[in-house]
Amino acid sequence: MSLRLAVTGATGRMAQEVVAEADERGDETLAVSRGAERVDGFEVSPADDLPTLLAEERPDALVDFTDPEASVEYVAACAEAGVPAVIGTTGFSDDQLDALRRASDEVPVLHAPNFSRGVAVLTDLVERATRLLPDYDVELTETHHREKRDAPSGTANALLDAIEAERADAGQDSGERVHGREGVAPRDDGDIGVHARRAGGVRGEHEVLFAGGDESLTLAHRAGSRRVFASGALDAAEWLAGRDAGWYEFEEVLA
Ligand SMILES: NC(=O)C1=CN([C@@H]2O[C@H](COP(=O)(O)OP(=O)(O)OC[C@H]3O[C@@H](n4cnc5c(N)ncnc54)[C@H](OP(=O)(O)O)[C@@H]3O)[C@@H](O)[C@H]2O)C=CC1
Numbered sequence: 114m115s116l117r118l119a120v121t122g123a124t125g126r127m128a129q130e131v132v133a134e135a136d137e138r139g140d141e142t143l144a145v146s147r148g149a150e151r152v153d154g155f156e157v158s159p160a161d162d163l164p165t166l167l168a169e170e171r172p173d174a175l176v177d178f179t180d181p182e183a184s185v186e187y188v189a190a191c192a193e194a195g196v197p198a199v200i201g202t203t204g205f206s207d208d209q210l211d212a213l214r215r216a217s218d219e220v221p222v223l224h225a226p227n228f229s230r231g232v233a234v235l236t237d238l239v240e241r242a243t244r245l246l247p248d249y250d251v252e253l254t255e256t257h258h259r260e261k262r263d264a265p266s267g268t269a270n271a272l273l274d275a276i277e278a279e280r281a282d283a284g285q286d287s288g289e290r291v292h293g294r295e296g297v298a299p300r301d302d303g304d305i306g307v308h309a310r311r312a313g314g315v316r317g318e319h320e321v322l323f324a325g326g327d328e329s330l331t332l333a334h335r336a337g338s339r340r341v342f343a344s345g346a347l348d349a350a351e352w353l354a355g356r357d358a359g360w361y362e363f364e365e366v367l368a
């Protein structure tokens with residue numbers, strides 16, 4: 114099925130990847146930007162006109178990889194116009210996430226901090242390792258390109274939530290999330306060390322270390338290019354188009 118998609122943040126790294134992937138799939142894109150009028154030869158509509166564009170063009174879905182404040186505004190426009198929204202942006206506050214959830218009363222909304230299939234499997238494996246290795250120390254390291262704004266990454270936060278949920282289900286105390294260490298900083302039982310590295314053009318790496326006294330297990334995922342995220346987001350858009358209003362997870366797309 115070919116789609117008509119609004120793509121926000123047109124000058125952004127991810128939006129450009131989404132437009133390129135959509136083009137290869139034969140999907141039509143309506144690119145939207147705060148400032149630019151053209152990007153790489155394709156025409157771009159002003160973000161201020163998004164409500165009108167959505168009402169007049171009625172795309173199958175909007176795909177958004179921008180910034181939390183912008184995403185909240187763009188999803189509100191989707192709710193108004195009745196357009197499904199696929200959100201890849203990370204770094205939302207709780208209030209901003211609530212705003213996305215409110216929009217899902219009106220239209221289908223799917224937010225995922227990572228649209229790679231490999232990370233979905235990594236999350237399953239991390240949950241399993243947390244259950245089976247309850248007394249092991251856990252340390253999470255993520256590495257991203259030097260331009261990334263939010264830290265830890267949205268994926269890292271989702272993995273931490275998953276570990277803490279598994280521990281809570283098992284009636285086990287979760288300690289603190291310890292972001293880096295400096296000086297005299299011994300580890301307390303249950304703490305999870307969190308390390309965010311920013312360097313060069315690294316596309317996205319997540320590694321979870323489980324260490325006992327006599328062995329360690331490392332589960333890791335490395336994205337080779339942004340195309341893997343763009344492809345997952347377009348799979349999500351195709352799956353979401355035409356569904357009832359509600360809040361959906363990327364795992365449902367993969368099931
Ligand atoms: N879920 C996933 O699988 C993935 C998620 N991401 C997330 O997607 C988001 C975008 O990443 P990336 O494309 O690398 O970022 P970029 O900085 O390259 O692009 C973001 C674009 O968003 C638009 N924008 C709108 N409002 C703002 C604002 N207030 N501040 C800055 N930019 C704004 C801009 O486009 P314009 O001016 O044209 O409107 C900008 O170019 C991030 O939150 C990132 O973590 C990234 C990769 C994968």
Ligand SMILES: O=C(O)C1=N[C@H](C(=O)O)C[C@H](O)C1
Pocket residue numbers: 203226227257258261265266267268269316317318
């Ligand atoms: O900003 C990025 O580049 C990425 N952001 C997402 C995140 O914050 O988890 C996903 C991916 O790792 C790339």
